[in-house]
Amino acid sequence: MFTFIGRKKRVALLSYVKIFLLFVAIVMAANIVTSSSMYVNSERHSAKLVQIYSAEELSQISYSTNFMFEAAKMTLLQLYSNPAVLKLMNQTDLGELETASLLSQVGLVNINLPFVNSIYIYNNRAHRMYFDGKAFPDTSFPDQDMIRRLESGTIDNLRPIARRIQSPGNYTSTVPDDAQYDDVYSFVFYDSKSNQIDNAIVLNVSQSWLKNTIDSMGPRTSGDTVIVDSAGLIALGNERYRYLDRASEKYPEFGSILDRGESSGYSVKTIDRTKYLITYVSSPILNWKFIRFTPYEAVSGKLKQLLSWTLIIFLVVTFLSVLAVLFISRFVYGLFSSKLREMERKFDDEKNAGFEKKQQFLRMLAAGKIEEGILRKRLARYGINFRLDTGFMTVVFKIDRYERYCEQYSPEDRALLSYGIINIIGELAAPVFTHEAVDLGEGCLGLLLNTDVIDGEEFADRTEGLVKDVQEKTSQYLGLSLSASLGEGLEEIEEIPGSVSLCKEALDYKLFYGPRSLIYVSGIKELKKKEIVFPAQVVTQIIEALLAGDGEAVRQSCARLIESTRGHSVASLQTTLLRLAIAMREGMQKYPVLADELHYGPFIDLANRITSFETVDEIAGKLDELFAGLLDVVLRSQKSVKKYERYSGIMKDVQAFVEREYANPNLSPELIAEQFDLSARYLRTLYMKASGESLGEYITRYRLEQAKGLLDSAEVTVQEAALRSGFANINYFYTLFKKYNGITPNEFRSLTSLESGSDRNE
16 A cells, blocks of 8 residues: 555656656746847847838828828919919919009918918919019019929929028028028929910928928937938938938939839948948829938847846746746646646536627627528527517617726726626526527627517516616616617517617617617607707807807807707707808808807817717717807907908998999099098008908999990990990090900900800800
8 A cells, every 4th residue: 555655656756747847848948949039030120120110100201291292282272263363373464553452362361381481473474473472573583493494394283392492581682692591392283284384383381391290200210311202302301311412323322222113111231331221111192202211220239238138037037937846846736637627627618608609690690681591500509599480679788988988998898798788688588588688899789589479568568677677787786877779579580680770770869868768769760750940040149149258148059059959860960060060150251350260170070979979968068168169269359350340341331332323433432431421541441451452443343343244235335334334434444444354345245245146056
């Protein structure tokens, strides 16, 4: 017996020694392999990691550059749509007064683009270049480089050109030696398909824009970034690589990079006895190359030091591990067999249960139609006792405040909580219904009921009681709030996906009912049929209270607006908010002093994400926040608004007087001023501030428009049209008509006659 016991001890000791030696061998082997691998591959991997990081950062710079340049293009198109700019670009016989007026109108254009250096308007036929409210002859314009490019016709439309120009502030300087220069990217827009450019708009964007963008992404590496444009010129340089140098000719290290066609890559080169990792990314839109020079020492130096410390720490850890193994090997040996048997038993239990596979099948059943033969096999495989010859009903639960729930719990915890809810549903539903519960994702859980009776008051009471019990127990045991939607009775199992979809949609209506609500799909269908009447009067009250600076009145009116959507569809609430934003914008258009500071995008954004809120009270609160910001703007600008309203009222009265008296040859600013008990000088100044054009100019323009209407009739002579429009001098009428329209009255009449004849023939 003692021999048997001794033998068992020897076997156990031998097993213990084997485990100990095996563990030590594994630790040492892992140590050797890991250390060798780290030593051999560390530099290569670190270079690759730096290259990937640099490429990602350069790609971001490329994207930001494309975005900024697209903004520049949109600015050019905005300028091109300005009638004053079109006149300056195309007309050759503009007088000084009209030119000054048009330039002042161009100056009023709001350019929403930072770092704009200068804007030119080019008219080749008039041999003029317009800049900063002035007209320059093209031969004496300071930026002769742009003049030559425009005359040669070799400029790509809406493509950036890297240039160095004289600072616009020195264009009128009398001391050329003191001239300063700016580095810019020039964009040229012209509407011509021929080689000759007759007119164009030139937008010069300061290079500081791009530099600041790169600095903001990585201040420590921004100086190592170089950009080369499609022509091979350095579009952004540094101390070593100068701006506008031809990269491949002056710097050999660029040659192989610029010739490559890949979208990104890297190479290692030695420059001036210093080894560099050169990373590059190509822009598919601009065909520019973004290049980063990283000193190789920065890649490998710190990593080698880190590797040394890592090896030391690894050796210490290995030694301590061996000591630990010496003491725990026997314990590990004792637990190994029992733990292995326990793991095998758990694995068998999970395999037999097939919970996850069953959940996948139920999600398929809730999402789309399954062929009947496959459906019956799967139902039998997973032990689902649904009778296909009876009815069905769906219930969908959703976790309230789902975004906060996701922030509070990890994915693993959320999966466990969903499993807990499914168990609660199963325990409560099993005594009442044949059922299955499924996790639908995104905080939604479905309950599929199979029953002979899908209608009737008793069935409705049992179903509602079950749902309320689930809500109560989930809150009690898991601390979660659930809202639920109850679908309508179904005759076929194929109707389940549609019913689940309707239940999910119905849960959006918890906006009106709040968390832990119980919603019936049948009731939501009735709500959708109701048409909402947009409360335009309430919106008017909001705008009036906003302009008056009455925050309390704004809040009360907003509350009435939101409350008016109760009892209607979610889409009606969304439409109401969108129409509010539109009405606000239209109502504020008559106050240009506020136009630049009032933004309506947040209102539209609020309308587009209303389903992310839990209640309409939260939406009303968000609406109050948005209006609080608008109120701050209005309160700061109330004085300007009142002044504008006073000017606007005088303008309307003056324009109405001109419309009545335009045929009077004696109509003049002096006569109008006398009519309104104002001095002529004050009236002229007031009208110019309010409208941007002189009062005399407006009178002349209005008379000419009336004359054009009279000339459309063949029965009215040119002289009669002039007299009836307020022009006593026929020669003066001819002169003004041609100046404003580019053709004489007779030519205008002939042209309109031809167009009328062509329309009749068609």
